[in-house]
Amino acid sequence: MHDIELYRYLLGLEKPWAVESVKLDLKNQRVEVWATHAEGLQWPCPACGAMMPVYDHAPERAWRHLDSCQFMTFLHARPPRVNCTEHGVLQVRLPWAEANARFTALFERLAIDVLRESDVLGATRILRISWDEAWHILERAVARGLMAKGERVCSQIGVDEKSVGKGHRYVTLVCDLSGSTVEYIGDDRKKESLDRYFQGLSQEQREGIEAIAMDMWDPYLASIREHVPQAEEKIVFDRYHLMTHMGKAVDTVRKREHGVLKKGGDETLTGSKYLWLYAQENLPEKYHELFNTLKAKDLKTARAWAIKENLRELWGSRLIEWARLHFRRWYFWATHSRLEPVIKVARMFRKYLENIMTYFIHPITNAVSEGINSKIQRISNMAYGYRNREHLKIAIYFHCGGLQLYPVTH
Numbered sequence: 001m002h003d004i005e006l007y008r009y010l011l012g013l014e015k016p017w018a019v020e021s022v023k024l025d026l027k028n029q030r031v032e033v034w035a036t037h038a039e040g041l042q043w044p045c046p047a048c049g050a051m052m053p054v055y056d057h058a059p060e061r062a063w064r065h066l067d068s069c070q071f072m073t074f075l076h077a078r079p080p081r082v083n084c085t086e087h088g089v090l091q092v093r094l095p096w097a098e099a100n101a102r103f104t105a106l107f108e109r110l111a112i113d114v115l116r117e118s119d120v121l122g123a124t125r126i127l128r129i130s131w132d133e134a135w136h137i138l139e140r141a142v143a144r145g146l147m148a149k150g151e152r153v154c155s156q157i158g159v160d161e162k163s164v165g166k167g168h169r170y171v172t173l174v175c176d177l178s179g180s181t182v183e184y185i186g187d188d189r190k191k192e193s194l195d196r197y198f199q200g201l202s203q204e205q206r207e208g209i210e211a212i213a214m215d216m217w218d219p220y221l222a223s224i225r226e227h228v229p230q231a232e233e234k235i236v237f238d239r240y241h242l243m244t245h246m247g248k249a250v251d252t253v254r255k256r257e258h259g260v261l262k263k264g265g266d267e268t269l270t271g272s273k274y275l276w277l278y279a280q281e282n283l284p285e286k287y288h289e290l291f292n293t294l295k296a297k298d299l300k301t302a303r304a305w306a307i308k309e310n311l312r313e314l315w316g317s318r319l320i321e322w323a324r325l326h327f328r329r330w331y332f333w334a335t336h337s338r339l340e341p342v343i344k345v346a347r348m349f350r351k352y353l354e355n356i357m358t359y360f361i362h363p364i365t366n367a368v369s370e371g372i373n374s375k376i377q378r379i380s381n382m383a384y385g386y387r388n389r390e391h392l393k394i395a396i397y398f399h400c401g402g403l404q405l406y407p408v409t410h
């Protein structure tokens with residue numbers, strides 16, 4: 001096969017485009033391919049599609065294409081321009097690349113695949129492109145994906161905060177719980193941080209939200225109440241967040257008790273911190289004996305732990321009435337425990353009880369966004385080159401947004 005014909009195949013060029021010539025540059029390990037088009041044709045205006053003859057040609061440009069073996073391959077062409085009576089002089093659409101791209105669409109597809117599996121720096125080495133070029137491909141892919149997404153309704157969302165980077169700066173994350181995707185990333189964890197998400201939604205999208213999993217965080221609550229119709233029936237305080245609050249109370253009780261015991265030379269609680277934080281069924285085998293001994297002692301910490309474990313069972317209730325009954329009993333126990341940190345948490349839970357009970361109407365949790373959280377952690381660790389928070393956001397959309405990232409070819 002003649003090399004001109006070969007490259008027409010490799011580049012997927014179709015009429016009216018054809019390969020004019022091919023040059024192999026051994027010294028620089030490059031293949032240069034020139035494409036040209038047949039003359040006397042009508043071309044569509046890129047804005048309105050009206051057919052018209054060539055007005056002139058833009059200067060020659062080059063697009064990086066998939067390598068030919070280890071040779072970097074570049075496609076060269078002079079894009080035709082049309083002069084539309086309505087839209088003026090415009091360059092026609094080229095079948096191998098998006099407007100203004102410096103790579104062919106097939107190369108961008110490959111680059112996107114590589115970027116999904118490695119960080120930007122790794123991609124620059126594999127693809128032999130610069131950091132800025134790799135980043136630019138990633139950024140374009142996200143912009144393309146966000147554009148293509150349209151006004152999809154997310155019926156179940158999770159709202160969560162996440163601290164990123166140094167100095168405990170927060171972002172607000174909204175996840176689609178059914179698709180396990182990040183829908184929105186906002187700066188900070190204020191009311192406005194979440195307001196901006198809702199402001200970007202249509203009325204239909206806001207009405208389409210059926211349930212929201214979240215922690216008890218007043219700024220988010222205020223934003224949801226303002227923007228989501230019938231919010232009170234839809235807000236579900238996430239069981240894992242609730243258990244985290246309870247776990248912290250147990251830990252505070254332990255710290256205080258340990259302090260008192262130690263003063264009297266009693267080391268009973270030394271090194272026991274994590275034992276009390278496990279869910280009972282998750283406690284590793286090797287600690288069972290030690291933990292049973294500790295539990296049998298008359299410790300405040302053991303009481304706090306038992307109250308915590310009893311709370312966990314709430315979510316196993318089959319009916320909302322049973323859950324209410326369970327909570328009433330638990331609340332009585334907790335508030336009579338004479339353990340101040342436990343009482344504090346119990347009172348907070350009662351204040352927010354109605355939206356703890358909504359779980360039994362919408363059994364959702366933030367577990368999905370927790371999974372996304374650890375993915376985000378990995379992204380910000382490999383972020384090396386993510387020079388600022390805007391970059392991190394784009395990288396999160398790229399890896400966690402569930403977006404259609406590829407350029408459309410032909």
Ligand SMILES: [Zn+2]
Nearest residue numbers: 045048084087
């Ligand atoms: Zn036009």
